[in-house]
Amino acid sequence: MAQSPPPARPGQEGAAAPRRRPTLRDVAEAAGVAAKTVSRVVNGETGVGAATTERVRRVIAELGYRPNSSARTLRQGRAATIGLVCDDVSEPFQSALTRAVEEVAIRHECMLLVASSLHDRERERTSVQALLARQVDGLIVTPVAGSQAYLGADIAAGTPVVFADRPAVGAEADTVLVDNVEGARRGVRHLLEQGHRRIGFVGDAPHLFTQDERVEGYRAALRGAGVPEDGRLISRQVPESGAVRATVQSMLSGPEPVTALFTGNALCTYAVLRALRDVGPPPALVAFDDFPLAELLHPAVTVVAQDPVGMGRTAAEILFRRIAGDTSADQVVRLRTRLIPRGSGERAPAEG
Numbered sequence: 001m002a003q004s005p006p007p008a009r010p011g012q013e014g015a016a017a018p019r020r021r022p023t024l025r026d027v028a029e030a031a032g033v034a035a036k037t038v039s040r041v042v043n044g045e046t047g048v049g050a051a052t053t054e055r056v057r058r059v060i061a062e063l064g065y066r067p068n069s070s071a072r073t074l075r076q077g078r079a080a081t082i083g084l085v086c087d088d089v090s091e092p093f094q095s096a097l098t099r100a101v102e103e104v105a106i107r108h109e110c111m112l113l114v115a116s117s118l119h120d121r122e123r124e125r126t127s128v129q130a131l132l133a134r135q136v137d138g139l140i141v142t143p144v145a146g147s148q149a150y151l152g153a154d155i156a157a158g159t160p161v162v163f164a165d166r167p168a169v170g171a172e173a174d175t176v177l178v179d180n181v182e183g184a185r186r187g188v189r190h191l192l193e194q195g196h197r198r199i200g201f202v203g204d205a206p207h208l209f210t211q212d213e214r215v216e217g218y219r220a221a222l223r224g225a226g227v228p229e230d231g232r233l234i235s236r237q238v239p240e241s242g243a244v245r246a247t248v249q250s251m252l253s254g255p256e257p258v259t260a261l262f263t264g265n266a267l268c269t270y271a272v273l274r275a276l277r278d279v280g281p282p283p284a285l286v287a288f289d290d291f292p293l294a295e296l297l298h299p300a301v302t303v304v305a306q307d308p309v310g311m312g313r314t315a316a317e318i319l320f321r322r323i324a325g326d327t328s329a330d331q332v333v334r335l336r337t338r339l340i341p342r343g344s345g346e347r348a349p350a351e352g
Helices: 024-031 035-042 050-063 069-075 092-107 121-133 149-156 180-193 209-224 241-252 266-275 308-323
Strands: 081-086 111-116 138-141 161-164 174-178 199-203 234-236 260-263 284-288 302-305 332-335 338-340
Touching: 024 035, 024 050, 035 050, 081 092, 081 121, 081 308, 092 111, 092 308, 111 121, 121 138, 121 149, 138 308, 149 161, 161 308, 174 180, 174 308, 180 199, 180 209, 180 260, 180 284, 180 302, 180 338, 199 209, 199 241, 199 266, 209 234, 234 241, 241 266, 260 266, 266 284, 308 332
Parallel strands: 081 111, 081 138, 138 161, 161 174, 174 332, 199 234, 199 260, 260 284, 284 302
Antiparallel strands: 302 338
8 A cells, every 4th residue: 555645844845845946957958968078168279160159158057067076186197176275364464465365366267275273383284184085276475473384295295385484494496585684674774864873673583584584674774874783673573462561661671761662563553553552752763674554653664565366376386387397496486565654654753
């Protein structure tokens, strides 16, 4: 005896069956052609007449068919995905770099997977290994201080890797950097040209490559002007507000206070600006790194501007050339900075 169908659940009476996604075979049947013909149209291959191509495209639009890009890229031996491991995607510099990488990836019909290391060595390594496990076609990494030797085997096996903003340690690959030395030298020289001779450097943690180079540029500017270096005026620490406030207060006090400050990055600049809120008259200030709202402060902040968009774009373009088969020698690209005078760096030393 045939069993009666189960009663419909409340709300299901008369409900239409769920609609499934149209397949390539659905398109072929509706267009009256072979599945291979539809595949050729979708992939832009030759050998299909203009009228047939137009008919297939019309059916694709009518049915809302979407090609299976994963299957197509796997047949080509690619995942159509690249990975990016940056410091912290919420930071303005890293955010702009990430957006630039994504734009290049989109032009190459590729997806971008992003992870933040948060300056943690183990988190960087875990993120990189997770992306490699997903068979990404290549990686862009802003390396944390320490060793990236764990990437050596993957690079040797042919996985394209580009390091951005800082060079790797223990691994060799294409690298895109900023000319930190020249940028810092130019910023400090600008303060020297205003008549300053007591210039404090407020930088980030001692283990950061970028800060090492920016201190080198600071020192080069002093030497070029014949100004003796005073090690007490160089501060390297994690830019926490309390610590930076104490540093700034120390530099501004005593018989020979600083008349100008140069900051090592945007995070240092934020901390210094907080420390200077109750200081008057404040010292001259030049900041390495432009940052949002710098023009709206009073006075607006003079900066040595990097080009995070250019860095991201350059790193991504190199990566896709490697993915396409470029086997030329690894290269190191250094991008130039730009001094933007806005007011804070043009103050002359206070008399007396």
